[in-house]
Amino acid sequence: MNTLAEENYLKAIYHLAVNDGNASTNQIASSLNTKASSVTDMLKKLADKALINYTPYQGVNLTPSGEKIAISIIRKHRLWEYFLVEKLNFKWDQVHDLAEEMEHISSEELIDRLDEFMGYPKHDPHGDPIPDCNGRFDTHELKPVSAVTVNQSGIISGVRDHSSSFLQYLDKKQLTIGCKIMITDIIEYDHSVVVQTGNNEVHISREVANNLLIAL
């Protein structure tokens, strides 16, 4: 098996390379709160194990076997998050750090049984898709609220920022996963957005709108 550090690198590279196609040394360093020189060392090790494609100065991406490991860690992370919220009554803003630790429990059989126990959930508490035991998962595109035009409506289905403070803010405004909303106005001056929820009207900043994802 792989070490904890290796698993964290693979996961970080996966998330970075999903967007860019490639992850740079500095991006990896900042996402893991470590130094570029440490990253370089680890990249060599992962390349030796054929888990990443690495040419010096060019950034990296995952090989199929590296991706398989990354997805299995993400599967574990999201299933544990679901467990913590649905079975142990944690709030969605409390589970990320716990799941960071639990995702490294190695047994595949354990995680498959946990999946079964919970009824094969498709999404975690933040709306992110949960890969199945073969690594396949939903991938339909969500749009940030900031990219939607006035009078369109949709269902809140994900977030881009997983920080507690953002999630707590959304809770307070009752902007949670599954809520139906309609964009009623976009303020030209600061790109803030006025949103109609079930009960009331909420005014959110451009930044919030950017980090809140809806399915149309």
Added chain:
Amino acid sequence: MNTLAEENYLKAIYHLAVNDGNASTNQIASSLNTKASSVTDMLKKLADKALINYTPYQGVNLTPSGEKIAISIIRKHRLWEYFLVEKLNFKWDQVHDLAEEMEHISSEELIDRLDEFMGYPKHDPHGDPIPDCNGRFDTHELKPVSAVTVNQSGIISGVRDHSSSFLQYLDKKQLTIGCKIMITDIIEYDHSVVVQTGNNEVHISREVANNLLIAL
């Protein structure tokens, strides 16, 4: 917090010192599958942290703060074992190694909620007592079947050997936790024991009788 290695040492010392009052360097080494010299190094570190009482060549025992950590790890281990058997349908012979990994998940809040979720179980699947959130647990003495006289009966309530092969053997003979049994004969020649269970009579070796615990 403490490292994984430190936690494993504290747990090993706890289990060894429960019997002897003191754990020797070699005992610790063999219970952790490591070398005596490695143990000596770690003992110094744990003594520096005031988690054990250590005088060279004299063996060690836990300080109150070391014991508190050890018991919290044992609590986690046993609660996770209970979870794996009761919620995820693992067999009692499959859960030890999984729980060895899960016991190091650090959050106390998580484990307290897991405890609540399962209804505050008092014993794990092998009959061992589960410490509560204050570290208190049942401590009434169990007797090995080998120490019981003919015609006495009791409830199977624990095992001394937690190996898969022993537990699978007990399964096959239907000698599982909670079963009422009566000792009907003790063979003088080899100290093997004849036991009456609900349905049938089972003949077990001295070694098995020694590792099977009952409450009278």
Added chain:
DNA sequence: TTATTTTTTTAGATTAGTCTAAATTATTTA
């Protein structure tokens, strides 16, 4: 009580993962 054996500790090395500081390569800007 001296010699032998066993147990424990010390000394010195190794590996994984990290760091700082310096050197190198790439990119940007003028």
Added chain:
DNA sequence: TAAATAATTTAGACTAATCTAAAAAAATAA
């Protein structure tokens, strides 16, 4: 395109946890 800046890698060192081999202490046997 040359100079300046930014990104990346190399060099050398550190810590935690381990190891082997040798030395020292304790226990056992003669």
